[in-house]
Amino acid sequence: xxxxxxxxxxxxxxxxxxxxxxxxxxxxxxxxxxxxxxxxxxxxxxxxxxxxxxxxxxxxxxxxxxxxxxxxxxxxxxxxxxxxxxxxxxxxxxxxxxxxxxxxxxxxxxxxxxxx
Amino acid sequence: xxxxxxxxxxxxxxxxxxxxxxxxxxxxxxxxxxxxxxxxxxxxxxxxxxxxxxxxxxxxxxxxxxxxxxxxxxxxxxxxxxxxxxxxxxxxxxxxxxxxxxxxxxxxxxxxx
Numbered sequence: 273x274x275x276x277x278x279x280x281x282x283x284x285x286x287x288x289x290x291x292x293x294x295x296x297x298x299x300x301x302x303x304x305x306x307x308x309x310x311x312x313x314x315x316x317x318x319x320x321x322x323x324x325x326x327x328x329x330x331x332x333x334x335x336x337x338x339x340x341x342x343x344x345x346x347x348x349x350x351x352x353x354x355x356x357x358x359x360x361x362x363x364x365x366x367x368x369x370x371x372x373x374x375x376x377x378x379x380x381x382x383x384x385x386x387x388x
Numbered sequence: 389x390x391x392x393x394x395x396x397x398x399x400x401x402x403x404x405x406x407x408x409x410x411x412x413x414x415x416x417x418x419x420x421x422x423x424x425x426x427x428x429x430x431x432x433x434x435x436x437x438x439x440x441x442x443x444x445x446x447x448x449x450x451x452x453x454x455x456x457x458x459x460x461x462x463x464x465x466x467x468x469x470x471x472x473x474x475x476x477x478x479x480x481x482x483x484x485x486x487x488x489x490x491x492x493x494x495x496x497x498x499x500x501x
Binding site for chain 2: 305314316320328381
């Protein structure tokens, strides 16, 4: 089925290790987002991208980097993982304002990251 | 700037009884409003959306929400709860800009048999 695919689904890291989460969408959406979800906090925006080659900071960008080298992929990197980054990470995408369904986010199934 | 407040962190109802999940918002723009549902260990799925057309919006699985500008509210309702409705529900407001989506902290809906 078309949609947003995140890999990996689960990962355990030690403090200081690095890793990359991959998000891939096949809907030709221009906008892509990375959120983190923590209990009682809702979803908080980490970084987002409005198109290939562009990225921007969201509400909680510190400790994360992103890249959007291809339109369909949005990578989230942790250079030096910390226990505070233990969370569930969600990728989402949507079309631009002038396309049908532009305001609606399509979410991936999530990536659960534990940092020890 | 916009914000959204979900007034209850947990709501518990009996199967077959009505559901009410409350959401208040603030927005500098004419807002778009959404409700998303998240079942355990799943991603978020759109339930319904309001984008300045009819104020009563019908969504999937029998849910609906009414946009009340005077009360700045967008409460989610369902006439009769089903066990499969047990999930986390998020109210979302969209103002301006590509990043202009603000999520509420969520309401955990519990359905008692």
